[in-house]
Amino acid sequence: MSEEKKPGWKELPEGDVLEAGTAAKFNVAGWRSEKPVWSKDNCIQCMICWIVCPDSSVKVVDGKMTGFDYDHCKGCGICSHECPTKADKRAIVMEQEKK
Amino acid sequence: MANLKELSVRQDPLTGGHRACAGCGFPQIVRMVLLSSKDPVVVISATGCLEVTTTIFPFSAWNVPFLHNAFENSAATASGVEAAYNAFVRKNKIKGKINFVAFGGDGGTYDIGFQSLSGAMERGHDLLYVCYNNEAYMNTGVQRSGATPRGASTTTEPAGKVSSGKTRPRKDLTKIMAAHNLPYVAQAAGGYYMDLIKKAEKAFATPGPKFINVLQPCRLGWGYKPELTMEISRLAVQTCVWPLYEVENGIWKVTMNVREKKPIAEFLKLQDRFRHLFKPGNEQLLADLQKEVDKNWEELLKKGAP
Amino acid sequence: MPAAAKTGNEAMAEAMRQINPDVVAAYPITPATEIVMIFAQFAADGLVGTEYIPVESEHSAMSACVGAAAAGARVMTGTSSQGLALMYEILPIATALRLPIIMCEVNRALSGPINIHCDHSDTMAARDFGWIQIFSENAQEAYDNTLQAVRISEHSKVKLPSMVTTDGFIISHCMERVEMLGDKEVQDFIGEKKAEVSLLDVTKPVTIGALDLQDYYFEHRRQMAEAMKNVAPVILEVAEEYSKLTGRKYDLIEEYKLADAEIAIVALGSTCGTAKVVIDELREKGIKAGMLKIRVFRPFPAERIAAVLNKIPAIAVMDRSDSLNTQGGPVYTETCAALYNHPKRPKMINYIYGLGGRDVTLDDLRSVFSDLQSIDKKPLFNYLGVRD
Numbered sequence: 071m072s073e074e075k076k077p078g079w080k081e082l083p084e085g086d087v088l089e090a091g092t093a094a095k096f097n098v099a100g101w102r103s104e105k106p107v108w109s110k111d112n113c114i115q116c117m118i119c120w121i122v123c124p125d126s127s128v129k130v131v132d133g134k135m136t137g138f139d140y141d142h143c144k145g146c147g148i149c150s151h152e153c154p155t156k157a158d159k160r161a162i163v164m165e166q167e168k169k
Numbered sequence: 170m171a172n173l174k175e176l177s178v179r180q181d182p183l184t185g186g187h188r189a190c191a192g193c194g195f196p197q198i199v200r201m202v203l204l205s206s207k208d209p210v211v212v213i214s215a216t217g218c219l220e221v222t223t224t225i226f227p228f229s230a231w232n233v234p235f236l237h238n239a240f241e242n243s244a245a246t247a248s249g250v251e252a253a254y255n256a257f258v259r260k261n262k263i264k265g266k267i268n269f270v271a272f273g274g275d276g277g278t279y280d281i282g283f284q285s286l287s288g289a290m291e292r293g294h295d296l297l298y299v300c301y302n303n304e305a306y307m308n309t310g311v312q313r314s315g316a317t318p319r320g321a322s323t324t325t326e327p328a329g330k331v332s333s334g335k336t337r338p339r340k341d342l343t344k345i346m347a348a349h350n351l352p353y354v355a356q357a358a359g360g361y362y363m364d365l366i367k368k369a370e371k372a373f374a375t376p377g378p379k380f381i382n383v384l385q386p387c388r389l390g391w392g393y394k395p396e397l398t399m400e401i402s403r404l405a406v407q408t409c410v411w412p413l414y415e416v417e418n419g420i421w422k423v424t425m426n427v428r429e430k431k432p433i434a435e436f437l438k439l440q441d442r443f444r445h446l447f448k449p450g451n452e453q454l455l456a457d458l459q460k461e462v463d464k465n466w467e468e469l470l471k472k473g474a475p
Numbered sequence: 476m477p478a479a480a481k482t483g484n485e486a487m488a489e490a491m492r493q494i495n496p497d498v499v500a501a502y503p504i505t506p507a508t509e510i511v512m513i514f515a516q517f518a519a520d521g522l523v524g525t526e527y528i529p530v531e532s533e534h535s536a537m538s539a540c541v542g543a544a545a546a547g548a549r550v551m552t553g554t555s556s557q558g559l560a561l562m563y564e565i566l567p568i569a570t571a572l573r574l575p576i577i578m579c580e581v582n583r584a585l586s587g588p589i590n591i592h593c594d595h596s597d598t599m600a601a602r603d604f605g606w607i608q609i610f611s612e613n614a615q616e617a618y619d620n621t622l623q624a625v626r627i628s629e630h631s632k633v634k635l636p637s638m639v640t641t642d643g644f645i646i647s648h649c650m651e652r653v654e655m656l657g658d659k660e661v662q663d664f665i666g667e668k669k670a671e672v673s674l675l676d677v678t679k680p681v682t683i684g685a686l687d688l689q690d691y692y693f694e695h696r697r698q699m700a701e702a703m704k705n706v707a708p709v710i711l712e713v714a715e716e717y718s719k720l721t722g723r724k725y726d727l728i729e730e731y732k733l734a735d736a737e738i739a740i741v742a743l744g745s746t747c748g749t750a751k752v753v754i755d756e757l758r759e760k761g762i763k764a765g766m767l768k769i770r771v772f773r774p775f776p777a778e779r780i781a782a783v784l785n786k787i788p789a790i791a792v793m794d795r796s797d798s799l800n801t802q803g804g805p806v807y808t809e810t811c812a813a814l815y816n817h818p819k820r821p822k823m824i825n826y827i828y829g830l831g832g833r834d835v836t837l838d839d840l841r842s843v844f845s846d847l848q849s850i851d852k853k854p855l856f857n858y859l860g861v862r863d
């Protein structure tokens with residue numbers, strides 16, 4: 071996160087109110103020690119990874135899995151664990167993050 | 170019922186960038202429930218992990234209208250929101266259906282918020298209350314709650330040299346809510362997402378007060394590897410520790426039949442909170458826990474065979 | 476202007492009917508119960524368009540009020556004592572979310588011991604939650620204050636909740652002549668509620684009540700302090716407009732024969748009525764007695780108080796609640812603080828009186844004025860009307 075100057079009380083909107091969805095600007099990539107890597111060829115487009123991801127980090131366009139949002143994926147591995155593809159044709163594998 | 174593909178084109182109610190632990194079990198539950206609504210939703214949440222991790226100012230993970238008031242009052246707060254909506258509809262100041270959803274953790278639901286929930290449901294407000302039940306006060310560091318199962322170790326009822334964790338079984342809140350004679354009450358688990366989605370859809374299609382109790386594995390408080398969240402959730406169902414059922418206008422029905430019940434040890438042994446149960450000396454307790462689960466399952470089958 | 480005999484509770488319930496709030500959530504408690512019951516009947520008879528929520532506790536009453544107000548509704552409730560105490564947790568949340576909820580509060584002693592009669596301990600314990608607090612001397616004021624509170628709280632520079640108080644039984648249950656405005660006049664006076672943000676606006680979703688950490692909490696609290704600073708001029712503005720409608724004038728404080736007073740008391744609520752009788756009597760005897768009535772306790776009108784009290788040599792501050800802090804009641808400590816930085820500081824002593832509905836007789840107040848005539852002989856902290 072870049073250190074932005076935080077607003078003073080006069081600039082801040084009154085009443086502890088926020089616009090929707092501002093957490094999308096918060097990057098949690100640093101939480102990850104592993105990352106999921108998708109193989110399009112092995113994917114059967116079942117959408118399971120999308121529904122089980124706790125961090126809304128499976129990118130879906132027009133009802134199709136298209137990859138991961140690495141700004142928000144925390145590398146929990148649920149998607150890979152739940153992906154129904156066979157051991158020799160995994161659509162998601164977890165890889166060590168380079169430190 | 171909408172399938173996953175159809176749901177995936179709806180707007181995700183939650184963004185990423187929230188601060189729940191990697192592998193947490195509640196964001197999916199929230200997404201599954203809210204995506205099931207065809208109409209706009211307004212969310213009210215109790216204090217707890219869900220609210221804390223999703224609304225750290227100035228970052229809100231909510232794409233839908235969201236209100237947090239306090240810990241024990243999400244149902245009462247939601248009843249006020251719903252009343253305001255009704256007043257505006259009557260005065261022609263608002264058009265279009267809105268589904269109101271209150272979330273509370275097990276602490277905010279079974280314990281401190283129990284009265285508020287019971288009151289709001291009894292009054293008949295048109296809202297869905299969802300307990301995301303991780304069976305302890307996780308936000309404040311894994312303290313026991315009325316939902317903590319017997320034998321689990323928590324920081325306020327820990328296993329120790331002379332203790333095997335929680336001594337009493339959890340209260341059966343789903344049954345208690347059924348005793349409120351609500352039009353729709355259900356028990357669900359995130360691991361069986363189609364079952365949960367179907368229940369949420371049913372709830373949204375039913376006017377009046379609805380309650381769904383959703384088991385939520387917590388990798389931190391339960392102590393397991395983060396990728397196992399969904400699997401542990403399913404094991405709770407397959408061992409009949411957490412049966413899936415619904416009570417629709419007084420008719421009970423098991424929604425997930427378990428023909429070959431797995432021994433509860435398969436569920437327990439994956440979790441640190443139960444580790445002490447597998448040490449010598451706790452054989453009887455384990456056997457008792459199994460008996461308790463068997464008995465509850467048999468009773469449930471009598472009420473509403475699948 | 477129609478006038479009728481009404482109790483304080485009836486006057487407040489009538490004001491609520493005329494305000495016709497979108498949502499009322501309330502729970503019964505003596506001596507505020509009638510407000511809730513009368514209003515419930517109004518709702519049952521279709522005399523109001525209000526969604527009335529018969530909650531299962533005051534905690535839920537205030538919680539539902541917060542929910543409804545966050546949804547943009549005009550919201551009211553009524554309570555007293557233990558009921559108010561059960562709301563305490565949620566009161567500062569209403570403030571922080573900047574929700575202009577209006578509460579009719581009937582002052583009653585806090586348990587324990589349990590007691591259903593008047594003192595100010597319930598309201599005073601809620602004095603630092605960021606609610607505007609307006610005290611009423613009689614049923615007429617209770618009615619007038621309730622109507623004005625809507626305008627004050629909803630003012631765009633304020634957006635803070637208000638509690639309008641009466642004294643339990645003394646005002647709440649006593650019949651008095653109350654002049655009321657017409658229903659339409661009330662509606663024209665209060666206008667439509669304009670909410671800048673609403674939870675129900677699904678096209679523009681907002682998050683209300685987010686978690687502030689060390690980096691934002693202070694700024695939000697600072698905003699609330701500023702809003703409270705804006706209240707006094709708004710009260711005066713609203714009072715001015717109200718007086719044009721009714722001929723009844725209101726201010727933050729009320730001076731009673733203070734201009735040339737040599738001895739004076741400071742009081743709130745129904746005691747002021749009793750004190751006026753004693754002051755008139757003393758004046759006839761040539762004793763220059765007077766009174767400062769504090770109508771608005773929050774925000775505390777310190778400058779105004781200092782400006783009128785500094786000229787008076789001997790003052791007794793009357794507290795109908797005890798802070799049990801060995802430093803006097805809340806009205807006393809705040810009045811002292813108001814004068815501390817003034818070049819002329821009068822001699823001020825404190826009386827804790829009337830706890831748990833103990834009668835405040837004319838003789839009691841006569842004795843206070845008599846004490847003031849030789850104030851140097853009196854201790855700072857005194858209890859009035861308690862058996863030794």
Ligand SMILES: Cc1ncc(C[n+]2csc(CCOP(=O)(O)OP(=O)(O)O)c2C)c(N)n1
Binds near residue numbers: 219277308
């Ligand atoms: C009145 C009150 N008491 C205690 C707390 C402290 N507190 C905040 S969250 C929490 C536990 C929440 O547990 P639960 O409802 O199960 O939600 P979880 O954090 O497990 O998701 C506690 C004890 C509080 N905020 N308010």
Ligand code: SF4
Binds near residue numbers: 146
């Ligand atoms: S690793 Fe976890 S956070 Fe990342 S995409 Fe998979 S499920 Fe989502």
Ligand code: SF4
Binds near residue numbers: 112113118120
């Ligand atoms: S779970 Fe696996 S197969 Fe299914 S959509 Fe995701 S990547 Fe493709």
Ligand code: SF4
Binds near residue numbers: 218222307386387390
């Ligand atoms: S402590 Fe448990 S419930 Fe809370 S965010 Fe972490 S995993 Fe989720």
Ligand SMILES: [Mg+2]
Binds near residue numbers: 274304305306307
């Ligand atoms: Mg919990």
